[in-house]
Amino acid sequence: MPAVKTLQQIAAELQGYDPQAMSAAQVQDFLSRLVSPVQDAVELPLFEAFGRVLAADVISPFDVPPHDNSAMDGYAFDGGQLSADNPLDLVVLAGTALAGKAWQGSNSLVKPGQCVKIMTGAIMPQGLDTVVPQEFVTVIEDGRICIPAGLLNPGDNRRLRGEDLMQDRPALQKGELLTPARLGLAASLGLKTLTCWRPLRVAYFSTGDEILSLGEAPREGAVYDSNRYTVFGLLSSLGCQIIDMGVVADDPALLEAAFTEAAMRADAVITSGGVSVGEADYTKAMMKKLGDVAFWRIAMRPGRPMAVGRISQEKSGSSPITASARSYQTHSNPNGAILFGLPGNPVAVMVTFLAFVRPALLQMMGASAAPAPLLKARSTEAIRKKPGRTEYQRGWVSNGPDGGLQVKTTGSQGSGVLRSMAEANGLMVLHHSQGNVAVGDEVDVLMFEGAS
Template identity: 35%
Template sequence: RIMTGGEVPEGADTVVKQEIVKADDKEITFPSEVRADDNVRRKGEEIRSGDVCMTKGTLLHAPEINFLAALGIHKVTVFKKVKVGFFSTGDELQSIDQPLAPGKIYDSNRYCIGAMLREKGFDIIDYGVIKDNPETLKECLLRASQECDAVITSGGVSVGEADFTRKVVLEIGELISWHCLIKPGKPLAVGKIGKAYFFGLPGNPTAAQVTFYAIVSIALALLSGQKDPKLVYALAAAKGKFKKNVGYTDFQRGLLTMEDGRVTVTPAGSQKTGALKSMIKANCFIYLADNQAAPADGELIPVVPFWGAC
């Protein structure tokens, strides 16, 4: 007998599971289909001396940690965590611990952005809510750009009279991109202030989440040293009624299910940029390219499962 994890005795090359062994006094019998090397793990069978077991830019999840530990590697060199500062903008925003006043909305985006950043493992600084005042906004952006590697704002990047973020960023830094053909999330701003990267997310809650996962999270992963970060796509059969206009890349909220061995995806409720409930119901983004109209029933379309978002 040899127990799991034991060293194979000299002269032996195979272990037979005791569940298929019949013992009778001093003799044992087992089926003839037992093959050499069954249930034996040989030294170096996966990684040999001198092989590269993990390359630079690999994101360390639980399997990678397990693999390193199994090789007896107790210390590795990693990139310093990216520090991200974030805040919301708008006179209409109100703290969630107070009764809602007329004409106000709760500041939900800041909590969502903080949660998304924590999920990705970044160091974060929450700068709170900044009112619609150019000087206050400028002061906060300058401070955040000096203290952080990246700065994320929510709201103030559209074309309203009180949308000062774009104007202030152009004054103290540069905008690489403003507006993108993505829905929801058209008013997305990307730029730099000093050495810090700047991302101005839309104020609509779902648009802020979509642009974070589809664009900002990829950029922050690159900044973190991750090698070739990208969204993970799969194909599913369209089911139900879809709406889609040609000209925009659309990330719709969807619900992936398995029916009769076939993966299907349906819209997960309202696709309005302010609708939050459908994000809770959804388990994927439905990716519809800019040149694609509403998919027909049964048509295979790309989806991004939420666990596949970078």
């Protein structure tokens, strides 16, 4: 494996790197250089492989379809008899070609002027290459049919052997996420198991004395923790193995214990809170003590502060729970766990996760998936925006009167207003150099469905 780069080495590779003025694009570039895929593969039954990432190509053991077959219910015949100017009369031979078995008619070739009734998926009888759908023919006396002139071309409505997949060629490729369709494709090849990368282990916890866990009595100045539940949902959609470590108070010993255990148990650690300028610096101080960590101010809204780096297991050795944490360790991760220190505000947590953490975790999972696509939608309202930062506005995307997509904001865009995120179905992405948006202007939209 290539040598792991330090944060300083990665920073030196980025043009114009300034931790106090990071653009969204620079953050994505930095994280792509920081993380690396897991290396442990497992063989899984198909029912357990859904949502996993393939660790090896899936090679088709046979042609799909295995024979030329009919794409329609109708009549199979030699398409060379077709004429653009004259209808074609054919005699229907006895017997029907059914799916799942060869035609049981005459052993000799079907002669010119003859055809065979055939069902969808049935093997094409020898010498026949065209199917006319049964609803397009006229049935005439003496067991004959008539096909209108100019209706078909030779080869119509026939599926060719190997048209879908060819034997010994990749049917699925290493790095692909196993979606329902891909799982079904593997099953259609008769495969009982697939080689997948193991699931990514992600530990997460919230920090702060003001954070209440569910079930605790309310108290003045405190708020209930919502971040762990949104992060849980976001991680679940990726198929990660989730390690929920609860809420950790602003106490150096408790924070050191939490970071140490998380680094021992997980490939990645996600925290929320404690990374903003002016906040109690226990969390940042512990990150610095235990790892190689960078603290950024990102030119974005919401989600300006963020910490990234690695929590080193060697540096964690002084923790009072090291022995206990080591009992949880089930993988070898000599380079430490990747750290994502997210802001504390609920909406900022979700936005930074979708914009930065999700793509990085997919890369760690071994996925070759392209970034989630941005759709174009017309804004139904004017939006004030200064160039020089990327803004992620919560929006509701719908079909407009002209059939195209339109989008409107879902109320207050404050980083603590979780309701406006709950009412949204996507994020309007207003890019770094973009200015004000007028009514009717097209904007980019990142949809939640399929992205989270």
